[in-house]
Amino acid sequence: MGKTSIENRIRRLRFDHGEMTQQALAERVGVTRQTINAIELGKYSPSLEVAFRIARVFGVGLEEVFSYPEDGAGAGRGG
Amino acid sequence: MSFREKSAWIILVTLIVITSAYMTHMQQPWTLAPDPSPFMFYTLVHAVILYVIVVTVAHIVIGVRAPREARAPKDERERLISLRATAVSAYVYAILSMASIFTIHFGANQFGIGYLVLLSFVVAEVVNYAVRIYYYRRG
Numbered sequence: 304m305g306k307t308s309i310e311n312r313i314r315r316l317r318f319d320h321g322e323m324t325q326q327a328l329a330e331r332v333g334v335t336r337q338t339i340n341a342i343e344l345g346k347y348s349p350s351l352e353v354a355f356r357i358a359r360v361f362g363v364g365l366e367e368v369f370s371y372p373e374d375g376a377g378a379g380r381g382g
Numbered sequence: 383m384s385f386r387e388k389s390a391w392i393i394l395v396t397l398i399v400i401t402s403a404y405m406t407h408m409q410q411p412w413t414l415a416p417d418p419s420p421f422m423f424y425t426l427v428h429a430v431i432l433y434v435i436v437v438t439v440a441h442i443v444i445g446v447r448a449p450r451e452a453r454a455p456k457d458e459r460e461r462l463i464s465l466r467a468t469a470v471s472a473y474v475y476a477i478l479s480m481a482s483i484f485t486i487h488f489g490a491n492q493f494g495i496g497y498l499v500l501l502s503f504v505v506a507e508v509v510n511y512a513v514r515i516y517y518y519r520r521g
Contacts, residue, residue: 334457337384337518341459346521350458 307348310370314343316361332356385444385451386460387518392440394511396433401504404429408497422493463517471510478502 317323325343329336332353341347342357349357358368383391407425445452456464482498490498 335384335451335454335460337387338457338459341521344521347459353458 307345308371309348310345310372311342311368312370313339313357313368316363316368320361328357328360331360384518385448386456387515388444389441390511390514390518392444393437394508394515396436396440397504397508397511400429400433400436401501405501463514466517467510467513470513471506474509475502475506478505 313328317325317328325339326336329339332339333356334349334353338347338349342349342353354365354369358365361368404425408422441452479499479502482495482502485498486495
């Protein structure tokens with residue numbers, strides 16, 4: 304699974320939402336805490352569906368949670 | 383450590399320990415296996431039963447300690463890890479089992495081949511769970 308090129312602001316958004324725990328976010332998204340941790344650390348690229356669910360939990364758009372830097376194109380393998 | 387990683391460790395360690403004990407107990411099972419005897423049959427049956435008991439009890443213990451996690455279905459990352467590990471172990475099993483069959487040209491009898499195919503299966507499963515653990519730990 305390795306390091307992905309997709310960046311995310313999940314840690315920041317969790318902090319902004321009352322220091323929401325990874326476990327709490329995981330339960331609302333429907334994945335394990337380990338998966339949220341892997342996404343947050345950029346080690347796993349979630350499916351589009353899980354990405355949308357994460358954004359919905361925080362009440363923001365997808366691009367406010369995830370971003371793909373210009374110079375990151377093709378650098379990571381994701382998954 | 384997640385429930386599924388603990389589960390993978392349990393299966394990996396149990397497989398290695400019981401298979402090692404079993405193979406050590408048997409006399410040169412790969413090429414010089416003696417005629418099938420009740421002793422060989424019951425040793426294999428005992429090893430399988432012991433494996434099932436150890437794995438089941440260990441899973442009950444970790445399941446009781448984390449019941450919600452144990453009941454939860456695999457999420458997408460866990461399914462991906464499972465698929466990748468199975469893909470790798472399938473190659474290992476295919477190569478080793480084919481190699482086992484070729485040993486007939488080097489003097490292996492049918493019992494020796496049978497044991498090598500069994501060993502191939504165990505090695506493939508060890509690889510399967512080792513790969514899972516690798517991906518669980520890597521993130």
